[in-house]
Structure formats: C-alpha cells, structure tokens
Amino acid sequence: MNRDIKNEMKIEFSSKSANEAFARISVAAFASQLDPTIEEIADIKTSVSEAVTNSIIHAYPNRDGIVKLSAKLLDDEIEIEVSDTGEGIENIEEAREPLFTTKGNLERSGMGFTIMENFMDKLKVESIVGIGTKVTMIKKIKKNKSLENTY
Template identity: 60%
Template sequence: MQLDFVSKSENESFARVVVAAFASQLDPTLDELADIKTAVSEAVTNAIIHGYENTVGIIRISSKLYEDKVVITIQDWGKGIEDIEKARQPLWTSKPELERSGMGFTIMEDFMDELKVDSTPGEGTVVTMVKNINKGTVRQTT
C-alpha cells in the first residue's frame, strides 16, 4: 500500500486511519492497532512540523503486510535531520517555541517493535517502523 498526501496537519488523522485499516487485515488486537495509529501520528506530525516547517510538501506512507508483522515507512522530502541521535533523545526538540514535547521518536520506539530513521539534511527523512502482530498470543476461533 502506498499513499501520498500533502503535509497539512488535517491529513495526520487520515494517514493514521488508513494505515490502521490496512494493518487490520492481520487481525491485530485493539492495543496493537492503537500502537500503530499513535506511531504513525508521531511520524507524520514530525514530517509536517520539522520536515517541511512552514512550507507544504508531500508525505509518502508505504506499508507492507507479512504473516506476522506490518512494516510502515513514512517519507518526506523536507529539510532533513542534522543529528539523528540527538533528535531521538527523549525531551529534545528543535521547536521549543511551539511547545513540542520532544517525545516523537521515543513514542514511536516504545509503541513499535523496530524503528529506523534515515535522514539527509536538505533531502528529507525516511522513518521505517515494524509492528509484530499476534506476537506470542494465541487466538481462539469459534
């Protein structure tokens, strides 16, 4: 699944619902779906606020389903991240004047099973997240 949309804040909720609907094919628990939606929200919000700042650009979400996991990639072609390790630190934000919490990457990391961030200043950022579905659980069927 691939979806391109304009980097406007009103599209954040649309993006999270689309990815959750796509992932629902794996029959995740409500908690797993909530985790996916939260992580997607954080990644999309980062692209809008930090990647494109006061400009409008395109955000691309790509998602693939596997037997027991969903892989979600969120890409922007914005300004990129100068120091990824610093940006991944809890409570660090490049936009303190906007009252940002600096917890975006921390939340993504906590809610997903894998998180990879690739970024090139001046070219954009790619965030890849993996959520294992039904990890260690047995579902009853009727």
C-alpha cells in the first residue's frame, strides 16, 4: 500500500455539541482535495459526526474536555483520527455491537459504531479506561477513472 502522505491537518476543540457540525464540515472540506463523490463525502461526514459525538457524550459526560481530530490524505484514501482523554470504553467489543448503548436515558440509539463500520472502509477503536479513546477510520476515495482515460 502506498503510504505517501499528501497532506494532513489537525484540529482540537472543546467537547461542546455545537462543534459536531464544525468537525464534520472541516473534514469534508479537507477531503474534497481528493475529489470525492457526494456519496463519499456524505459517508465521511456521518462517520466523523458519530465519532466526535461519542467523545462529547461518553468521554466527558460531566465536564468539558478536548477532542482531537486529525486527517491524512493519501493517494486514494483519507485516514481520520478522533481521540479524547476521557473516560475510556470498558468493553470495546460490546460497544461496537449494533444497538448497544449505555446512554439509553439520553435516547442514544447505539448505532454509532455500526454506522462508522458501514460507511467507512476500515474502523479501529482503541481505548483505555481512565486514559481515553482513539478511533481511526479509513475511507477509500475512488479516482475518477473516466477522466484519467481521457488524457
């Protein structure tokens, strides 16, 4: 696999719900350099929104914390990392199960990780209780083959 990083970015922001839109729009704007389809951009936006919302709700339930968001553009993919230094996840396997939630009282659906898994090509979740959580996602961006063939 070609791991040549073409471009990268990093943002840090407070764990405030108003930043959910800011986060997904920032990544979408950055990803646009790879000339993705509308469908691919929508998948990225939804997945970033899920990961960032998880940090805001679960990592820092009773306090403000910092959410870190970074993205790397490679030849034909974007790698996105969302991390926090919050509560951490006790059982990652269980957390990734569809419909599993610890925040049913907040009307959370338990579909966050399932959506990330479905919309991205790769999803890695690392977490240590009391230290924090890091979610890494990769989305392949298909090159516009018809355009390449033209020239």
